[in-house]
Amino acid sequence: MNFNRYDKNRISSILVLVLILEFFALPMLHADKLPQTSVTRTPDKNVDFSNIFSPAEQLEHILKVQGNSPEMIEAKSYSDWLMLISSIYTEMGPEAKDVFTFYTALIAVRDFATAIPDAITSVPIFFNLMADCTNVAIMTFALISQTRIGVFLQNIVRGYNHATRNAAGFLEGLNSVKFLEYMYPPEFWNNPRVQQKGMQAYWYWVTKKPVPMNQTLARYQGIARTVGIGFIFLSFVLDSIEASTSENTKAGRYFSYKNVKNGIYALVELGMIAFMFTPPPFGQIAGICCLCWSVFTVCSELAAPQFQRWTKAYKNSFWYLYEKDASFKSFHDSRKALKSEEKSAAQLLTQKRFANALSEQHPTNEEEQKLFEKGKKILESIEQQESLSAYYAQINYSLADFRPEFLRELWKRKASYLAWKPSKEELEAAEKRGIFDSAIQFMNPVKWLESLLDSNSNRKNELFFTPEMLTLIKPVFFNPDYALSKKYLSYIMGKGIKNNPLYELIKLRIEQEPFNYIYLLDIPTSSWDDDIAKQSIYADTFIVGSKELLYIYNLLKGANEQITNSLKDHDLKIQSISVRFIPAYTRIIESLELLLSSFNESKDKTISIQLESRLVNNGIIKSSSLNVDRNAKYTPEYILKHYSAGLKKTLIMLATTLGTFANDVISLDIAIKKNLDMAELLNKFLEDKKNGFLEFSNKVKNEKISAFLKNGDYLDIEGKTFANWVADVYPPYEETSKYLTLIETEVRNYHDAASVSNTSSRKGLIFDYSIKDPDEVFDELCKLIEKTKQLYLNYYEIKDEVGMEFEFPPSDTEMMDKFFPDESKGFKLMFGKDGRKPLDLKKLIK
Numbered sequence: 001m002n003f004n005r006y007d008k009n010r011i012s013s014i015l016v017l018v019l020i021l022e023f024f025a026l027p028m029l030h031a032d033k034l035p036q037t038s039v040t041r042t043p044d045k046n047v048d049f050s051n052i053f054s055p056a057e058q059l060e061h062i063l064k065v066q067g068n069s070p071e072m073i074e075a076k077s078y079s080d081w082l083m084l085i086s087s088i089y090t091e092m093g094p095e096a097k098d099v100f101t102f103y104t105a106l107i108a109v110r111d112f113a114t115a116i117p118d119a120i121t122s123v124p125i126f127f128n129l130m131a132d133c134t135n136v137a138i139m140t141f142a143l144i145s146q147t148r149i150g151v152f153l154q155n156i157v158r159g160y161n162h163a164t165r166n167a168a169g170f171l172e173g174l175n176s177v178k179f180l181e182y183m184y185p186p187e188f189w190n191n192p193r194v195q196q197k198g199m200q201a202y203w204y205w206v207t208k209k210p211v212p213m214n215q216t217l218a219r220y221q222g223i224a225r226t227v228g229i230g231f232i233f234l235s236f237v238l239d240s241i242e243a244s245t246s247e248n249t250k251a252g253r254y255f256s257y258k259n260v261k262n263g264i265y266a267l268v269e270l271g272m273i274a275f276m277f278t279p280p281p282f283g284q285i286a287g288i289c290c291l292c293w294s295v296f297t298v299c300s301e302l303a304a305p306q307f308q309r310w311t312k313a314y315k316n317s318f319w320y321l322y323e324k325d326a327s328f329k330s331f332h333d334s335r336k337a338l339k340s341e342e343k344s345a346a347q348l349l350t351q352k353r354f355a356n357a358l359s360e361q362h363p364t365n366e367e368e369q370k371l372f373e374k375g376k377k378i379l380e381s382i383e384q385q386e387s388l389s390a391y392y393a394q395i396n397y398s399l400a401d402f403r404p405e406f407l408r409e410l411w412k413r414k415a416s417y418l419a420w421k422p423s424k425e426e427l428e429a430a431e432k433r434g435i436f437d438s439a440i441q442f443m444n445p446v447k448w449l450e451s452l453l454d455s456n457s458n459r460k461n462e463l464f465f466t467p468e469m470l471t472l473i474k475p476v477f478f479n480p481d482y483a484l485s486k487k488y489l490s491y492i493m494g495k496g497i498k499n500n501p502l503y504e505l506i507k508l509r510i511e512q513e514p515f516n517y518i519y520l521l522d523i524p525t526s527s528w529d530d531d532i533a534k535q536s537i538y539a540d541t542f543i544v545g546s547k548e549l550l551y552i553y554n555l556l557k558g559a560n561e562q563i564t565n566s567l568k569d570h571d572l573k574i575q576s577i578s579v580r581f582i583p584a585y586t587r588i589i590e591s592l593e594l595l596l597s598s599f600n601e602s603k604d605k606t607i608s609i610q611l612e613s614r615l616v617n618n619g620i621i622k623s624s625s626l627n628v629d630r631n632a633k634y635t636p637e638y639i640l641k642h643y644s645a646g647l648k649k650t651l652i653m654l655a656t657t658l659g660t661f662a663n664d665v666i667s668l669d670i671a672i673k674k675n676l677d678m679a680e681l682l683n684k685f686l687e688d689k690k691n692g693f694l695e696f697s698n699k700v701k702n703e704k705i706s707a708f709l710k711n712g713d714y715l716d717i718e719g720k721t722f723a724n725w726v727a728d729v730y731p732p733y734e735e736t737s738k739y740l741t742l743i744e745t746e747v748r749n750y751h752d753a754a755s756v757s758n759t760s761s762r763k764g765l766i767f768d769y770s771i772k773d774p775d776e777v778f779d780e781l782c783k784l785i786e787k788t789k790q791l792y793l794n795y796y797e798i799k800d801e802v803g804m805e806f807e808f809p810p811s812d813t814e815m816m817d818k819f820f821p822d823e824s825k826g827f828k829l830m831f832g833k834d835g836r837k838p839l840d841l842k843k844l845i846k
Helices: 010-024 027-033 055-066 070-090 096-112 124-134 152-171 175-181 199-207 219-245 255-278 282-315 317-324 326-333 345-359 366-394 402-418 426-433 434-445 445-452 457-466 467-472 480-495 503-512 518-520 530-601 608-615 634-643 646-699 704-710 722-726 732-757 775-799 813-819
Strands: none
Touching: 055 646, 055 813, 070 530, 070 646, 096 124, 096 345, 096 366, 096 530, 124 219, 124 503, 124 530, 124 646, 282 402, 282 722, 317 326, 317 366, 317 402, 317 480, 326 366, 345 366, 345 503, 366 480, 366 503, 402 480, 434 480, 480 503, 480 518, 503 530, 518 530, 518 704, 530 608, 530 634, 530 646, 530 704, 530 732, 530 775, 634 646, 646 775, 646 813, 704 732
């Protein structure tokens, strides 16, 4: 059983986050953050109009934030989409440094190409290539003009068995083992050899039936059996859920290692339960299968990290050279003292685009500090590779002295050497580890096993990398990127290639991210031409775009969670207004109308019990039995005079509250429209990416480059091996396919949620139900606002008779329009049920 589940500067960063939050916070909730008003029962205070945010002012604020016309709303939808997509770059860390450097390289070479005379034919080729890249690399469109747009396994098994024997010896003296011995399913139903502990004995214990003496289970034994069956069943459920709901399953990668592992565990666990009721040998077979599969998965998962370390070590030229070449260590540590003419093009570019911007940041809170620290790590990672490139350019060791096969053996030797040594990150983590964590690490049997793996080879590697050997074979020869750098520079110099943007871009990218071009070492220079150059850039773009898709997927998962929550808030808002507030305010308005009608009919006649009850229940007056002789004084005139201040305030608060609710509905109307726009934009984005990656697969025709992208093969390193499978390492094409499928699911879910928000139908757990459309609710609110306005006018006519003082007369049209807005003043839904349609992607925003 397995229970291991589961820049530019600071201001621009803040602006991006604010805009993202503004999109996700749902425009429909903006009104909730406006000053809220309610009908008050307190009559003894005058209304302070300076503190009231009138409905017209609220609407003005909403339209300023969200857009004051359909065209502005749609323009903002495009802006929100761009902010949403570009926010993925705030989530990237050093592992995605090639994404950042890719765009800086494109910018630099674009500016370089723009300055070249138009007569050079390579310039249009370069810009056409950049236009092609926009189909894959997400933000490339911003950079072009709008017109283009295995002894080894034995040691593992022996180490594992040794560790488990020690663990068993340690546990043997513990009393808990007496209980643990029974924490597995009973043997099959009727086996004479296990009558005292088999399934039959357990069944008798569960049913409390009288049984022969030799079949009786002790109470703790029966409990242990039950707990063991429970654990097996729980494991079966968890393994089944994980296998069926994993990202690999959703993406159609059904036979990934994790899926196969969990699926087989689930089958074996199910068999272990089923075979309790069968005769031999099925129970034993299930037990043996479980044991064998457990040994296989443990061995495989011990090997997987070692493979991942080997692969990383093969590419980790910096850490190896930093340890083994004192001159490089000095060169890197003193890089800030280099003059501009001593720096490589990539170093100058990084200084301009990253280092200077980072130095200008001054974090003021915890979130900004996290972004700042992440930026420092990204910059450090970029600078390490670019120090290598600059160092390679300054030394002039000839590769002609070594056969390619010998060099490839050196590169593997370096990987094997570094794979078992602690990396820089591990050393830093060890320095920060406390006493408790260090003790846990020391007692971890897995760590003991890791120290045993390939020990003979480790000693051989340590003996090989001696100072004497490194004087015969220079440290740089152990780095494949050194060979790539020298081979490429020799080619362009030998061909006399100058001022060609294609080759300048590749030169810059080899300085920044050489392993995105490592397959060029496999292609003879006699075959190199413009077409190979373009295919190489396509491959680089493909890798960058593939990495971006991972973050797009994670982002869309969050977006779907947000729109799902927004739909709940939308329904809650509509239901609250239509079911609770509109009826309540309707009753208040009707009560005020009846009071006024009673005053006009007979101001001195005592009001009816029914009217008094309505006025009391709606918070307009207090009960007469508590303060006055009702029969003598409780007349409409008395009530209007006694409660004049409260009534005046009630009228204004009615108008303000109803207007606020109407503004909420206006925001809902805009939010639904923007959800539909975003769904359309995401659909288009998905369509473009799927077509773009498909087109790129047709553009890359060279066998070596294609094998690099499709299989992960380069030099004599084979991809798609068993070790790759166990380590969950897949080539760029397969990772791209996976995340495109996952993104397609998230886009579809977003589109469905956006469509539902534009309907009145909802699906419940058992029964479907309906809610009112914002159109209907808004009409009801407007009718109540109009009634409130009429009440204000009517009460104003009798103000002198009852001593009511109003802050503004009906003749003050400016104030009347603020508190009693109507459609003629722009107080209306911008779209409505029949007008909420997704934007037209073929229509140009002006």
